[in-house]
């Protein structure tokens with residue numbers, strides 16, 4: 001059963017929310033799923049999440065996992081951030097390039113990745129897969145492989161020179177690096193992975209950790225078989241994001257300015 005008729009108020013919120021109009025009213029005005037849902041439902045869970053009384057359960061179907069209200073975390077209004085808090089949180093995030101010599105516990109990293117899973121993704125495909133270094137040694141090994149590739153292919157000689165004198169401009173001596181990959185033939189793998197990485201970066205910021213995109217590793221990993229092999233990137237997957245992670249050495253006392261955002265208004 002899609003809606004529990006004992007508690008459903010027939011408010012229509014689930015109908016309004018379905019991105020593919022897969023919910024219709026039955027003769028009594030209760031919501032029911034159209035047969036097309038079997039193929040088209042993307043399991044976004046909006047119908048379950050929006051129901052004010054918890055009457056909606058998405059059944060298990062060939063292409064969806066099914067979802068009951070009991071599986072969903074309640075939205076706690078007490079935890080809602082104010083607009084001012086959100087503004088400062090977002091504008092106060094920085095790309096962190098100096099880290100404490102301290103690894104991040106596995107359970108903390110796992111929690112951050114679980115939050116990143118809530119990033120929007122095309123058709124709720126959630127294609128991002130992550131490979132994460134558990135140790136600073138593994139992180140440094142990847143930095144070294146990146147530099148080797150850059151040196152061989154005459155990419156950014158300044159970065160290579162820095163490495164030779166002990167300065168890591170690739171992964172900034174961070175204890176961890178996380179690389180996102182996804183099937184190349186998905187709907188929007190690059191956007192989906194970038195958004196998952198953006199969520200990961202913000203989740204890290206919220207938990208007192210620092211992060212920074214590792215652009216050199218990302219670029220090199222796409223073309224370097226050794227790094228792809230080291231990371232275990234499956235055939236047919238692209239590397240779409242890489243973030244270093246760790247505890248920041250410094251705290252930022254000010255928020256640097258940014259160019260005014262250009263907006264073209266259309267009436």
Ligand SMILES: Cc1cc2nc3c(=O)[nH]c(=O)nc-3n(C[C@H](O)[C@H](O)[C@H](O)COP(=O)(O)O)c2cc1C
Pocket residue numbers: 093094095096097212213214215216217
């Ligand atoms: C796709 C992408 C690649 C980046 N690559 C690197 C990188 O290789 N090394 C680095 O130190 N920062 C890198 N950054 C971080 C940017 O330099 C940083 O976001 C920018 O300077 C603004 O600073 P903020 O993030 O602290 O506001 C990258 C950012 C993005 C979005």
